[in-house]
Amino acid sequence: MLRLMWHGASMTTSAYAIEAVGLVKRFGDKTALGGVSFEVPAGTVCGLLGPNGAGKTTAVRILTTLSRPDAGSARVAGIDVLAAPGEARKVLGLAAQDATVDALLTGRENLTMIGELHHLGRRVAKARADELLEQFSLADAGRRLVKTYSGGMRRRLDLAATLVARPEVLFLDEPTTGLDPRARNELWDVLETLVDEGATILLTTQYLEEADRLADDIVVVDHGSVIARGDARSLKRQVGGAQLFATVVDPERLDDVRAHVGRVAGAEPTVDPESRTVQAPTEEGPRAVSALADVLADEGVEVDDIGLRQPTLDDVFLTLTGTAIAAADEEPVEVTR
Amino acid sequence: MSIAVPAPAERRANPFTDVWVIARRGLLHMRRHPEALADVTLQPVMFTLLFAYVFGGAIQVADGGYREFLMGGIFAQTIVFGAFGVAITLAHDRTNGAIDRFRSLPLGNGAVLGGHAVASLLRSVLPIILMSICGLIVGWRINSGVVDAVHAYVLMLGLSFAVVWIGVLMGSLLPTPEAVQGVAFTVIFPVTFIASTFVPVSTLPGVLKTIAEWNPVSSVAESLRELFGNPRGDFGPNPPWPMEHPVAYSWIWIVAIVLVCAPIAIRAYRKTTSD
Numbered sequence: 001m002l003r004l005m006w007h008g009a010s011m012t013t014s015a016y017a018i019e020a021v022g023l024v025k026r027f028g029d030k031t032a033l034g035g036v037s038f039e040v041p042a043g044t045v046c047g048l049l050g051p052n053g054a055g056k057t058t059a060v061r062i063l064t065t066l067s068r069p070d071a072g073s074a075r076v077a078g079i080d081v082l083a084a085p086g087e088a089r090k091v092l093g094l095a096a097q098d099a100t101v102d103a104l105l106t107g108r109e110n111l112t113m114i115g116e117l118h119h120l121g122r123r124v125a126k127a128r129a130d131e132l133l134e135q136f137s138l139a140d141a142g143r144r145l146v147k148t149y150s151g152g153m154r155r156r157l158d159l160a161a162t163l164v165a166r167p168e169v170l171f172l173d174e175p176t177t178g179l180d181p182r183a184r185n186e187l188w189d190v191l192e193t194l195v196d197e198g199a200t201i202l203l204t205t206q207y208l209e210e211a212d213r214l215a216d217d218i219v220v221v222d223h224g225s226v227i228a229r230g231d232a233r234s235l236k237r238q239v240g241g242a243q244l245f246a247t248v249v250d251p252e253r254l255d256d257v258r259a260h261v262g263r264v265a266g267a268e269p270t271v272d273p274e275s276r277t278v279q280a281p282t283e284e285g286p287r288a289v290s291a292l293a294d295v296l297a298d299e300g301v302e303v304d305d306i307g308l309r310q311p312t313l314d315d316v317f318l319t320l321t322g323t324a325i326a327a328a329d330e331e332p333v334e335v336t337r
Numbered sequence: 338m339s340i341a342v343p344a345p346a347e348r349r350a351n352p353f354t355d356v357w358v359i360a361r362r363g364l365l366h367m368r369r370h371p372e373a374l375a376d377v378t379l380q381p382v383m384f385t386l387l388f389a390y391v392f393g394g395a396i397q398v399a400d401g402g403y404r405e406f407l408m409g410g411i412f413a414q415t416i417v418f419g420a421f422g423v424a425i426t427l428a429h430d431r432t433n434g435a436i437d438r439f440r441s442l443p444l445g446n447g448a449v450l451g452g453h454a455v456a457s458l459l460r461s462v463l464p465i466i467l468m469s470i471c472g473l474i475v476g477w478r479i480n481s482g483v484v485d486a487v488h489a490y491v492l493m494l495g496l497s498f499a500v501v502w503i504g505v506l507m508g509s510l511l512p513t514p515e516a517v518q519g520v521a522f523t524v525i526f527p528v529t530f531i532a533s534t535f536v537p538v539s540t541l542p543g544v545l546k547t548i549a550e551w552n553p554v555s556s557v558a559e560s561l562r563e564l565f566g567n568p569r570g571d572f573g574p575n576p577p578w579p580m581e582h583p584v585a586y587s588w589i590w591i592v593a594i595v596l597v598c599a600p601i602a603i604r605a606y607r608k609t610t611s612d
Contacts, residue, residue, distance in 0.1 A: 066441060086443055092441070094441040096434055098434050100433070100435055102435060105365060113362060117439070117443075119349055119350050119354075124342065124343070161438075
């Protein structure tokens with residue numbers, strides 16, 4: 001059972017634990033961030049949601065002092081990360097996208113080293129390492145070299161490493177990418193405990209389910225810009241309520257169905273050829289389902305499924321950008337090295 | 338129950354501790370990845386045996402035996418090869434994200450490079466000891482006094498320290514461990530051979546002879562031969578300055594390498610590890 005003690009955000013002098021103002025970052029002629037601004041109130045979890053290459057990692061690297069923006073400013077726990085990166089590093093914790101724990105050290109040595117480099121002193125660092133290994137169910141593996149760990153164990157150790165000095169603000173860059181579903185669920189449990197303890201977390205993810213489950217606020221980024229923000233419910237409302245959908249048997253009929261769905265729902269439908277599904281927001285409620293079923297039956301269109309469902313964040317993304325988050329459909333694989 | 342962690346304002350940063358923590362990590366890596374030590378352990382042993390027993394018979398040295406002549410060269414070559422160890426470690430750190438981890442921690446500016454340098458210097462002690470034993474087995478002897486012998490070992494440590502900075506420079510400029518290997522075999526390997534490492538330079542043709550005479554690898558090899566009281570190469574009646582004063586010439590190189598390479602290496606490292 002995980003028990004995590006938390007310092008809280010008592011040191012924070014600003015109302016926000018994280019403030020990003022107009023961040024711009026270019027690599028050559030490619031613009032990774034085109035003026036990104038957002039704030040994260042202390043004690044909340046912000047989900048930075050977007051597909052690969054949207055600029056999520058670039059934003060995290062700037063906020064954690066690893067990269068300098070071409071324009072804009074940023075504060076973490078009230079500290080200007082550009083003016084005082086050394087101070088900022090004392091109060092932030094970063095779990096980078098690839099677990100950067102040291103494969104040739106044991107789990108315990110990894111955590112002790114991080115503690116020592118945070119200047120906790122060797123004795124405190126060792127005690128803290130043991131405490132974290134216990135909390136992250138790694139106590140038995142603590143004296144084994146990390147290269148023998150599974151992908152899920154590495155991620156847990158990496159997360160533990162970011163917590164060694166009890167940071168005020170945590171940055172988790174795609175914490176569950178590459179994990180199998182079981183390891184991902186385990187990590188979500190750990191993160192939820194942190195959230196319950198009142199940690200301030202900025203979490204980047206391509207998984208809508210993850211943002212929905214963990215984040216208070218969601219900032220949707222695409223091509224280096226914020227395209228929407230709000231909590232999961234308000235984002236779903238932007239899509240326009242319940243979705244009327246029909247999945248056809250014969251993909252040749254998608255265009256016919258599109259017209260019918262549009263007329264019944266009273267809104268422009270979206271078509272996903274891959275899943276042979278047409279859907280559109282509707283205000284009509286369950287009546288729309290029977291109306292659509294009747295029309296399709298009259299036309300002789302065979303359907304696999306038909307119905308009404310609440311919008312997901314996938315729909316939000318589809319509505320906002322016109323493209324689905326491709327990577328969200330990929331089957332995650334276990335990371336082994 | 339939970340462990341009390343000092344608040345950020347109460348934490349005492351100590352640059353020497355930072356350097357030592359990073360160095361200790363480097364030493365643990367060596368112990369747990371001994372294959373990486375092959376270039377400074379197995380390889381020089383192999384060279385010693387090959388040259389002592391296979392090529393040695395065909396190489397004429399003015400006075401004394403070839404095996405006594407050989408060891409100065411083997412020491413010099415092995416120490417120069419030490420540069421790869423540092424370069425490869427740094428390149429690995431960059432490719433596996435360790436550098437980013439360190440950069441997100443409140444470390445002093447030179448701590449990571451300093452730690453690598455200390456670890457590498459300690460690492461270089463191993464081959465020096467190993468080669469000494471190996472030399473004694475094949476028939477090499479220290480024929481000089483204690484002061485000269487100690488000077489010889491100090492010179493080796495000095496060269497090791499200088500070479501660390503060449504390694505840091507390579508590790509900062511070259512993107513991957515594979516690129517480091519490539520440079521190793523195309524640049525450093527020949528540099529250690531166009532020298533008095535294994536043969537007296539008098540046998541080399543014109544231009545190569547001049548290069549060899551001014552090559553610091555030669556001067557280190559000759560210095561060690563002189564300081565250990567081993568036979569030296571034959572440089573004729575008017576030897577060039579470096580070969581007449583190899584110890585002074587070697588120290589000039591060592592100081593120059595550190596003064597030139599260290600600042601460039603530190604800057605290159607900063608540049609390649611930011612953004």
